[in-house]
Amino acid sequence: MKSRRRRIMLVIAAALLMAVLLPTCARYRRDVGLAYDRIAIGSQIAQTRCGPVEYATEGAGPPILVVHGAGGGFDQGLELGKHTARAGFRTIAVSRFGYLRSPVPRDASAAAQADAYACLLDALNVRRVAVLGVSAGGPSSLQFALRHADRTAALVLLVPAAYAPSRNVVRPARMSRGLAYIWVTVLRSNFAFRAGSKLVREQFIRSVLGTPPEVTARASAGEQARLQEILDQIMPVSARRQGLLNNAAIVSTLSRYELEKITAPTLAISTPDDLYGTFAGARYTAEHVPDARFIGFSSGGHMLVGHDAEAAAQVVAFLKQSARF
Numbered sequence: 001m002k003s004r005r006r007r008i009m010l011v012i013a014a015a016l017l018m019a020v021l022l023p024t025c026a027r028y029r030r031d032v033g034l035a036y037d038r039i040a041i042g043s044q045i046a047q048t049r050c051g052p053v054e055y056a057t058e059g060a061g062p063p064i065l066v067v068h069g070a071g072g073g074f075d076q077g078l079e080l081g082k083h084t085a086r087a088g089f090r091t092i093a094v095s096r097f098g099y100l101r102s103p104v105p106r107d108a109s110a111a112a113q114a115d116a117y118a119c120l121l122d123a124l125n126v127r128r129v130a131v132l133g134v135s136a137g138g139p140s141s142l143q144f145a146l147r148h149a150d151r152t153a154a155l156v157l158l159v160p161a162a163y164a165p166s167r168n169v170v171r172p173a174r175m176s177r178g179l180a181y182i183w184v185t186v187l188r189s190n191f192a193f194r195a196g197s198k199l200v201r202e203q204f205i206r207s208v209l210g211t212p213p214e215v216t217a218r219a220s221a222g223e224q225a226r227l228q229e230i231l232d233q234i235m236p237v238s239a240r241r242q243g244l245l246n247n248a249a250i251v252s253t254l255s256r257y258e259l260e261k262i263t264a265p266t267l268a269i270s271t272p273d274d275l276y277g278t279f280a281g282a283r284y285t286a287e288h289v290p291d292a293r294f295i296g297f298s299s300g301g302h303m304l305v306g307h308d309a310e311a312a313a314q315v316v317a318f319l320k321q322s323a324r325f
Contacts, residue, residue, distance in 0.1 A: 032190050035235035039100055043074045050112075050119035054095035054102045059085030062153070062325045063126050065117060065144075066093045069135025069159075070247050071208070071234040073100040079233065080134055080158075083312035084319065092129065094120060096137065098243030108246050114143035118151065130154040130323045131264075132315070135276070135302065136161050136247040139254065142285070145262045152264040154323035155289075156315050159210075159270050159302050161251045162281030193237040197228075204231060210275040211301025219305050227303060254281075259288035265322035266292035269311055271300045278302070293318070 043056040056074040064084050066077040077093025085091045095102040097113055105112065117140070121129060130153045133141025138160025145152045197204045205211050205227055216227065234240065266289045270282035279296065286294035295314055297307045304311050 028191060028194055031194060031232075032236060035190075035232075036239075039073065039075055039236070039239060042078070043095070043101070045101060046120050046123040048116070048119035048123045050116040051105055052101070052103060053116055053120045053123075054100055055120060055124075056093045058082075058091045058093070059089055061088040061090050062319075062323065063090045063092055063129045064319070065121070065129040065131045066091055067117070067131060067133040067137030067141045068093070068096065068099070069137050070244055071237070071240055072096070072134075072137075073240060073243075075100075076233060081132065084132070084316060087316040087320070089130075089319065092120075092124070092126070096140065096243055098246045099240050100243075102243075104242050104246060108249075110139035110250055111143045111147065113140035114147050117144050118148050121151065127151065128153045128325055130156065130319055130325070132156045132158065133160055134158045135278070136251055138162050138278075138281075139250055142257050142259075142262070145264050145266075146257060149261075149263050153325045154319055155262065155264045155266045156318065157266070157268040157282060157285060158311065158315070159274055159276070159278045159304065160268065160282055160285070161254065161276070161278060162268075162285045163254045163256045164280035164284040165256075166280070188238070188241065190236050190238050194235060197231045197234075201228070201231075205303075206275065208234070209301070209303050211303045211305055212273055212275060215273065215299055215301045215305050223305050223308070226308065227305070230303065259285055260290065262289045262292075265318075265324065267295070267315065267318045267322075268292065269295045269297070269304075269314065271297045271302075271304060271307070273299050274302045276302050 043054050046053050046055060054074055056078055058078055064081060066081040068076040068080060073095040074093045081091030081093055097108045098104040128151050131141050131144055138157050145155045202213050205216050206213055209230060268282040268286040270279040272279045283294050286292040300307045
C-alpha cells in the first residue's frame with residue numbers, strides 16, 4: 001500500500017513539475033527562435049581583403065562607424081547608433097571578431113580589428129568616418145584612430161575599456177570572479193543565460209551590465225525596461241561567445257597606446273561607479289589625446305542609467321561641432 005501511494009505521489013509530483021516546466025520551455029523556445037530570427041536579417045557580409053566582415057547600415061548623411069561592446073554585434077551597433085542616425089548621420093554597425101557572422105581570424109588583436117574596419121570601409125567605398133567605440137569596442141576604436149588617422153573624422157569613446165596607470169601597473173577594466181564565472185559557464189548556454197537574466201536579474205545587471213544594484217533601484221520604469229532590453233538583446237549568446245572570449249583576452253592585457261599621436265577630435269564619457277572600471281581609463285585617455293574632451297557623469301554605472309539621453313545628446317552635439325568629414 002505504501003509503495004503504491006509513493007508511486008502515486010511521484011506521478012503527481014512529476015505531473016506538477018511538467019505543468020510548470022512545459023510553459024517555461026515553450027517560452028524559452030519562442031524567445032530563442034525570435035532572437036535567431038532577429039540576427040538573421042538586416043545585415044550583410046562584406047568580402048574584404050581582411051576577410052569577411054558582417055555589417056549593417058541605417059540612416060543617411062556623414063558616416064559613423066559604430067563599434068559595439070561585449071555581448072554585441074551589428075544589432076547592438078544599430079541600437080547604439082540610433083540617436084546619431086536620427087540626427088542626420090549614417091550608421092555603419094559592424095560585428096566585431098567572433099560576433100554573429102564575423103569569424104575570428106588567426107590574429108584577432110585590437111590592431112587587426114582596426115585594420116578590418118578599414119577594409120570594410122574600402123569595400124563600402126567610404127573614405128572617412130567618425131568612430132563611436134563603446135565599452136569593449138574601445139581598444140580597436142583607439143587603434144583605428146592611430147593606424148588610420150587620415151580616415152578618422154572624430155573619435156567618441158563611451159564607457160571604454162582603456163588603459164589607465166595605477167602604481168605603474170596596467171589597470172584594465174575590472175572583471176570580478178562572479179563575472180568571470182558567468183563568461184566561462186553561463187555564456188555557453190542560451191538557456192542558462194535566458195534563465196539567469198530572468199531569475200537573478202539584479203545579479204545579471206550587476207555582473208553583465210556593470211551597473212550597481214543601488215543605481216538600478218533608483219532607475220525609472222523606462223530605464224528599467226532599457227536594461228532588460230539590453231539583456232534580451234544579448235540573446236542568442238551562443239552566437240556571440242567567441243567574441244566574448246576574444247574580448248576577455250584583449251581587455252585583460254591592455255597596454256598603453258600612443259595617445260599623443262591621435263589627431264582626431266576626441267570625446268570620452270564614463271561614470272565613476274561603472275563596475276567595469278572604465279572611468280579612470282576614459283579620463284586618462286582624454287588627458288593624453290591632444291585637445292580631447294572628457295565627460296564624467298556622477299553615477300549611472302556602465303549603462304549610464306539616468307544619463308543615457310544626455311550622453312546621446314552630448315555625442316550628437318560633439319560630432320556636429322567637431323567631426324572633420
